[in-house]
Amino acid sequence: MKKFLLFFGCMLSLYAGEIKIVQSHYDVSQTIENIREIVTSKGFTLFGIINHTKNAQMVNMEMSEAQVILFGNPKAGTKLMQEDILSALDLPLRVLVYRDSATSVKVAFREVSTLKQDFKLNNEKHLEAMDKGLSAIIAKATK
Numbered sequence: 001m002k003k004f005l006l007f008f009g010c011m012l013s014l015y016a017g018e019i020k021i022v023q024s025h026y027d028v029s030q031t032i033e034n035i036r037e038i039v040t041s042k043g044f045t046l047f048g049i050i051n052h053t054k055n056a057q058m059v060n061m062e063m064s065e066a067q068v069i070l071f072g073n074p075k076a077g078t079k080l081m082q083e084d085i086l087s088a089l090d091l092p093l094r095v096l097v098y099r100d101s102a103t104s105v106k107v108a109f110r111e112v113s114t115l116k117q118d119f120k121l122n123n124e125k126h127l128e129a130m131d132k133g134l135s136a137i138i139a140k141a142t143k
Contacts, residue, residue, distance in 0.1 A: 018114050020135070024097065024105040024142040028065040031097045031105060034141035039071045042137075046071050047092050065105075066098040076130055084119040093134060107138055 024031040032049060040046055047070040056063045072092030080087045096108040112130040115121055 019108055019110055020138075022107045022138055022142050024107050026105065026142070028067055028097050028099055028105055031107060031141055032067050032069055035069050035071075035095060035097075035137060038137050038141055042073075044071050044073045045092070064099045066096065068094050068096050070094050076126070079123065079126055080115065080119075080121060083121050083123065087115055087119040087121060090115055090118075095138065107142055109134060109138060 026034065036046060036049070050068040050070070052066040052068065053063055070092050077091045077093075080091065090110070093112070094109070098106055098108070100106050112134060113124070113127040116124070116127060121127060
């Protein structure tokens with residue numbers, strides 16, 4: 001039993017860092033706008049915003065507020081795609097902003113370094129720098 005619990009604990013820790021979730025002090029729209037302003041001021045490319053709530057309404061369905069913003073730095077992303085073109089499946093970066101209750105807005109994103117699990121990416125310093133930059137953007141947009 002102890003071996004199973006140890007194994008289970010190790011498996012949970014492997015996946016614990018894959019998706020980060022941060023609480024925002026703003027509503028969904030303002031958090032998306034904050035992210036948009038930060039990334040465009042840094043010269044990143046804004047590829048789009050997907051409003052899942054409005055899309056659900058178009059088919060007469062309801063869901064909690066949820067929007068995804070897609071953005072990236074083509075110089076940083078291209079370096080990853082040069083190592084493994086399949087990494088383009090997860091680029092540009094995506095950040096989900098959603099309301100999980102009547103009063104709580106959350107921001108969810110995958111750490112860039114987790115791409116190493118699925119693709120042949122070896123430049124750990126580059127991945128760590130991208131993680132750090134993404135976390136800084138989210139921290140600034142949510143406080």
